[in-house]
Amino acid sequence: xxxxxxxxxxxxxxxxNAIKKLSRDFLISDDPSRLLKAEILILPGVGSAREGMxxxxxxxxxxxxxxxxxxxxxxxxxxxxMQLLFEESEEGDVSCLGILKGKVKKFLIERKIPQIGxxxxxxxxxxxRDKAWAGNYESGIKNKLFTQIPDNSFFYFVNxxxxxxxxxxxxxxxxxxxxxxxxxxxxxxxxxxxFHPEKSGKVGFQLLSNFIRKFYVN
Amino acid sequence: xxxKRIIPCLDMTxxxxxxxxxxxxxxDAGDPVKLAKKYNEEGADELVFLDITATVxxxxxxxxxxxxxxxxxxxxxxxxxxxxxxxxxxxxxxxxADKVSxxxxxxxxxxxxxxxxxxxxxxxxxxxxxxxxxxxxxWNVFINGGRTDTGVSVIKWAKKAVSLGAGEIxxxxxxxxxxxxxxxxxxxxxVSQIVSVPVIASGGAxxxxxxxxxxxxxxxxxxxxxxxxxxxxxxxxxxxxxLQSQNIPVRN
Numbered sequence: 133x134x135x136x137x138x139x140x141x142x143x144x145x146x147x148x149n150a151i152k153k154l155s156r157d158f159l160i161s162d163d164p165s166r167l168l169k170a171e172i173l174i175l176p177g178v179g180s181a182r183e184g185m186x187x188x189x190x191x192x193x194x195x196x197x198x199x200x201x202x203x204x205x206x207x208x209x210x211x212x213x214m215q216l217l218f219e220e221s222e223e224g225d226v227s228c229l230g231i232l233k234g235k236v237k238k239f240l241i242e243r244k245i246p247q248i249g250x251x252x253x254x255x256x257x258x259x260x261r262d263k264a265w266a267g268n269y270e271s272g273i274k275n276k277l278f279t280q281i282p283d284n285s286f287f288y289f290v291n292x293x294x295x296x297x298x299x300x301x302x303x304x305x306x307x308x309x310x311x312x313x314x315x316x317x318x319x320x321x322x323x324x325x326x327f328h329p330e331k332s333g334k335v336g337f338q339l340l341s342n343f344i345r346k347f348y349v350n
Numbered sequence: 351x352x353x354k355r356i357i358p359c360l361d362m363t364x365x366x367x368x369x370x371x372x373x374x375x376x377x378d379a380g381d382p383v384k385l386a387k388k389y390n391e392e393g394a395d396e397l398v399f400l401d402i403t404a405t406v407x408x409x410x411x412x413x414x415x416x417x418x419x420x421x422x423x424x425x426x427x428x429x430x431x432x433x434x435x436x437x438x439x440x441x442x443x444x445x446x447a448d449k450v451s452x453x454x455x456x457x458x459x460x461x462x463x464x465x466x467x468x469x470x471x472x473x474x475x476x477x478x479x480x481x482x483x484x485x486x487x488x489w490n491v492f493i494n495g496g497r498t499d500t501g502v503s504v505i506k507w508a509k510k511a512v513s514l515g516a517g518e519i520x521x522x523x524x525x526x527x528x529x530x531x532x533x534x535x536x537x538x539x540x541v542s543q544i545v546s547v548p549v550i551a552s553g554g555a556x557x558x559x560x561x562x563x564x565x566x567x568x569x570x571x572x573x574x575x576x577x578x579x580x581x582x583x584x585x586x587x588x589x590x591x592x593l594q595s596q597n598i599p600v601r602n
Contacts, residue, residue, distance in 0.1 A: 145446030
């Protein structure tokens with residue numbers, strides 16, 4: 133079962149549709165006790181960081197996420213769901229979950245904000261090689277996350293802010309929008325994307341499917 | 351690099367796609383869900399649905415189309431027509447749309463933009479503006495399906511809507527709509543230069559060169575077309591191949 137976290141904002145429809153297309157069971161809930169049963173958690177994201185954190189805290193999902201991720205439950209954060217993993221966001225000057233070290237900043241160089249549309253993701257070479265997760269989860273096993281994801285594939289982005297992880301080695305993919313930013317991060321049981329894989333056509337579905345297959349036994 | 355988007359638009363009434371000329375003389379152009387699926391497969395970057403009658407009965411039909419479309423397509427799509435409240439917006443997003451476009455409802459009640467942007471994020475709120483040239487150097491905003499001249503200049507409303515939180519502008523030239531005489535480059539350029547959000551140009555696409563012109567001279571971030579694609583006069587791939595040959599970045 134895949135748990136899609138409902139925190140009052142965000143576009144659950146497109147995420148759940150994508151999971152349906154991949155023929156996987158899911159539940160949508162804002163209740164930690166129900167989400168506890170899920171084998172994989174997805175934090176989708178459309179909306180503002182302030183509203184997002186307010187709703188997460190109100191539902192006591194902050195503590196739940198912190199503990200579940202720490203225990204090793206596979207987690208996928210999408211867009212705002214990626215940004216909220218970090219310590220703080222410039223968007224509304226809000227404290228976020230702090231599961232990863234680093235902050236979230238606004239684009240400074242390009243005039244048009246938000247970035248809306250299809251942009252390319254450069255996959256970091258050490259994530260494409262065998263032993264991609266060396267020292268991490270399942271070290272030594274060929275990294276299946278990027279199977280059939282050609283380097284420089286186009287994904288759909290809608291964002292004004294981006295993450296700056298303190299630990300650069302977790303950056304698995306980078307994208308250029310005036311400035312270079314982390315568009316995919318991977319750390320142990322965490323994957324997060326700044327783009328929307330559920331809205332990125334075939335290649336987006338491939339990435340979702342890779343993530344689920346990597347972690348899903350059933 | 352961020353690519354320029356090519357967006358087919360599906361104007362709908364009573365669950366069917368229709369296309370008119372200058373907002374009148376509508377004719378049937380087919381089933382929305384089927385068309386959406388076709389464009390998705392042909393490489394459209396996004397889809398736009400507009401319910402042009404937007405009555406209460408049509409709202410339910412629209413929601414049903416949105417739900418079915420969301421199950422079929424793997425690219426983003428926006429939905430608009432008759433959005434008056436944040437509940438309207440929530441209903442459409444919940445059905446699986448990625449963005450909602452507001453037009454008359456936002457003009458009459460600009461707070462709708464800030465309310466929706468605060469809850470759903472600016473990226474969800476598209477300001478749809480129907481505009482017409484009224485003097486040699488002035489374009490006004492028209493509401494109620496292009497029937498009512500508000501007397502307000504396009505530039506003024508665009509600036510205000512963006513300051514309230516609109517994350518994107520869909521700019522439709524009523525003068526050019528369905529005429530295939532090319533986009534209104536002048537007003538698109540003006541709007542694109544004064545706002546800090548992406549602008550989708552709409553109305554008038556007729557040939558390949560129009561797409562390059564609106565992107566290069568009109569500084570549009572995306573170009574929208576309806577009848578050209580519905581009736582198979584141009585294929586999305588052909589448009590993209592052409593743009594690429596003109597060194598315009600597209601997703602292919």
